[in-house]
Amino acid sequence: MRYFFLIYALAIVFVISTFGFRGDKFKKPPIRIFPDMDEMDFVKGQKPSEFFKDGMGARKPVAGTVPMGHTVEADVHSELRGYGNKETYLHTGRFNETNFGKGFPTELELDKPENVTALLTRGHEVFGFKCAICHGDSGNGEGTVKANGFVPVISNLRTSTLVEGNIYEVVVNGRGNMGQMGSDLTLYDRWAVVAYVKALQASAKADYNNPKIKEIFDAGSKK
Template identity: 25%
Template sequence: MSRLFKITTVIAIVTLVFTSCDKTKRNLQYMPDMYQSVSGEPYEESNVFSNGIEAQLPAEGSISRGHIPYEYPDTNEGYEDAKKNLKSPLTVADFDSNKEAQLFDIYCAVCHGKKGDGQGELVKREKFLGIPNYKDRDLTEGSIYHVIMHGKNMMGSHASQLTEKERWLIVKHVQELRNNLLK
């Protein structure tokens, strides 16, 4: 009887192996959307939303998180208005002379020079000419901040690279450099 049992067991195992590996039989899928997602393109036409596209526009008048609106326009009038009226919101405790110098070295010194004398590395290599010396300019907190925000003449805007606080730190450092040049 043990021999008959062994033969039956071997035949059952072989049959089980061959039938379980049959690729022609379709497997049953439970929740097929989990396996094959419904595809869609980001901006394709759709009847889900009223404007006909999947991506929605932000609400009128909304401000993105972390963005603080700058009220002075990129015009000469905006520059003059900022020059007269714009003041730093930072307190004395917010300023850090090491951070100020570090930010200035990263973003400004390559053109304006480490001393603010307009003799940065790019000027020395004659890549840019006519970079102003801080001593020769009538600078205020507002005018410096406005130029960092919007740029002026050949200088482009640095608003996307610097946070509001970092811009004000650079403003303070530029004023210190200007005061050193005037001595």
């Protein structure tokens, strides 16, 4: 045991004499066992760099780069996948300066059933990650945020009487305690969530005693 204490004391003396106390000032460069990325080769923003052949520090995206959430070809160039700022119904939800429109923009081509399914499927997703936390999964305004008392009054979307264009506008610009979401959602995603809100409203009016509806509802709730 004696030797243990002796070795222990020597080890402490050795460590302190080699590395010094924490916060000591050194004249020589400190000993760094783990460099912790203290020094790195990196390019300062907007500055040239000799590392690259053309001497430019800032690099262009590799040819053919696709923004996140987009696919190659049609999507990237499609207006619907953008955040556009034109004066058409698709972009504003209004058909003139003062009036909101009813119905969906023709660009969505909802005369094709597969487009309706795709729009509602996407709308369900967007509602899940953007709206349900406040408005609740069913849109009744009883989401997590309300349960925790952060926002006392949240609109019940199931009974809301706003027309499509007006819902679109609320999503894009926000209202009261609801923040704007236009900068997060593409034109397509905005209209998708509007469509989903309309679907929630339709489902709120569905008659559970109708055997056909009961069958669909029960099948859905088992999933």
